[in-house]
Amino acid sequence: MKYTIFPTEVTNPLAVWQQFEGSERVYWHDTQVNRVIVAAGRVKRITEAELPEYPWAWYSQSFFDTMNDSTWQDMGNELVVFTYYYVKEEGKAYWVTADSIAPVITETVVPHIKHTYEMVTTGDYPAWERLFEGIQKSIQSGEVKKVVASRKVAFHSDRPFQVTSIIHNLVEQNQGAFIFAYAKGEAVFLGASPEVLVRKRGQDFMSYALAGTLKKDDIQDGGERLLTDAKNLREHQIVIDRIRQTMLTLCDKVDVQDTHIMELPNLYHLRTLLYGHDTNDSILTMAKALHPTPAMGGEPREKALQVLKTYEPYERGLYASPVGWVCGNTPLFREAGDGLLIVGIRSALIHGQDLYAYAGCGVVAESDCEAEYTETATKLQTILKAL
Numbered sequence: 001m002k003y004t005i006f007p008t009e010v011t012n013p014l015a016v017w018q019q020f021e022g023s024e025r026v027y028w029h030d031t032q033v034n035r036v037i038v039a040a041g042r043v044k045r046i047t048e049a050e051l052p053e054y055p056w057a058w059y060s061q062s063f064f065d066t067m068n069d070s071t072w073q074d075m076g077n078e079l080v081v082f083t084y085y086y087v088k089e090e091g092k093a094y095w096v097t098a099d100s101i102a103p104v105i106t107e108t109v110v111p112h113i114k115h116t117y118e119m120v121t122t123g124d125y126p127a128w129e130r131l132f133e134g135i136q137k138s139i140q141s142g143e144v145k146k147v148v149a150s151r152k153v154a155f156h157s158d159r160p161f162q163v164t165s166i167i168h169n170l171v172e173q174n175q176g177a178f179i180f181a182y183a184k185g186e187a188v189f190l191g192a193s194p195e196v197l198v199r200k201r202g203q204d205f206m207s208y209a210l211a212g213t214l215k216k217d218d219i220q221d222g223g224e225r226l227l228t229d230a231k232n233l234r235e236h237q238i239v240i241d242r243i244r245q246t247m248l249t250l251c252d253k254v255d256v257q258d259t260h261i262m263e264l265p266n267l268y269h270l271r272t273l274l275y276g277h278d279t280n281d282s283i284l285t286m287a288k289a290l291h292p293t294p295a296m297g298g299e300p301r302e303k304a305l306q307v308l309k310t311y312e313p314y315e316r317g318l319y320a321s322p323v324g325w326v327c328g329n330t331p332l333f334r335e336a337g338d339g340l341l342i343v344g345i346r347s348a349l350i351h352g353q354d355l356y357a358y359a360g361c362g363v364v365a366e367s368d369c370e371a372e373y374t375e376t377a378t379k380l381q382t383i384l385k386a387l
């Protein structure tokens with residue numbers, strides 16, 4: 001397929017997103033490098049072999065192999081290519097499009113809405129206790145060391161949630177995170193994730209071990225306490241070890257960097273970057289090997305997933321799953337096969353006036369049920385503050 005590059009004066013990516021209302025589309029803002037991609041107009045689902053014929057493909061993969069909940073609208077488990085890609089980086093904007101002319105965008109003022117909504121989930125804490133106890137039982141029996149428990153909390157607004165306004169707030173409020181929104185049919189899955197599952201540049205892979213959390217409070221120590229907290233360090237080490245071992249199945253050598261604090265607006269995480277060199281495998285092969293890491297699923301993986309299937313009372317869909325871009329023939333920016341996949345956390349699924357927000361946390365033997373519940377409430381703030 002032939003794509004043409006047109007420089008454009010359009011400066012507001014949200015105006016692009018807004019104008020393609022009703023179309024299958026993606027909004028992506030990597031605030032670490034300040035690169036925005038807005039894609040719209042599905043061409044088709046492609047295979048990896050077809051990648052060089054397209055500039056970028058959007059990849060998403062459901063958390064579990066199967067997805068039965070229809071609210072997810074067949075989202076995920078495919079590489080999708082689009083007709084229009086609007087790209088903005090280093091102050092320059094371009095269209096990369098399969099059309100012979102660039103779309104005309106009206107740069108209207110992006111609505112800034114304060115939603116009025118109520119929480120409609122009931123019986124949430126007792127359900128959390130059952131999940132927590134189920135996990136603790138599996139830990140005590142020696143089946144698992146760690147399981148990432150999560151909650152799905154439903155909210156209803158007095159009018160449809162205004163996605164453009166929410167994305168705008170997510171970008172403003174989450175410097176350092178990856179802001180994403182994927183609209184298909186009546187559904188929009190969006191969030192501000194701080195976590196890279198895998199990045200590929202040339203033949204180099206990078207992954208984040210991100211686990212261990214501290215809510216910001218009055219003690220101004222930049223989260224340094226986390227670096228000496230035994231429970232959080234143990235949770236974190238489980239993630240490092242598993243990512244390292246998985247990367248070693250595809251890479252000759254894996255370099256584990258020092259653990260440091262990642263600061264987010266309302267909390268701190270322990271983060272360790274892992275690098276590997278691999279001449280043969282694609283980013284999707286690496287992503288499939290890594291997902292879900294013990295930061296999203298648990299350890300050992302299959303047993304932890306079984307525990308989640310037994311005790312977690314809802315379908316995860318794309319929550320905590322790989323989402324992101326794989327580059328095809330994009331001479332302007334990157335090598336074919338490069339890409340960046342994050343995990344879809346600090347996220348929500350929106351259907352008109354209904355919003356389902358997701359948040360999870362790692363549970364190990366030393367975990368306290370109420371403290372972990374509070375941690376999920378802190379993580380839910382990423383979405384709630386943007387409403």
Ligand SMILES: C=C(O[C@@H]1C=C(C(=O)O)C=C[C@H]1O)C(=O)O
Nearest residue numbers: 210211212213295359360361362
């Ligand atoms: C699962 C989530 O977060 C993950 C769990 C963390 C933890 O248990 O400390 C930290 C970061 C994430 O890897 C979530 O936000 O939903």
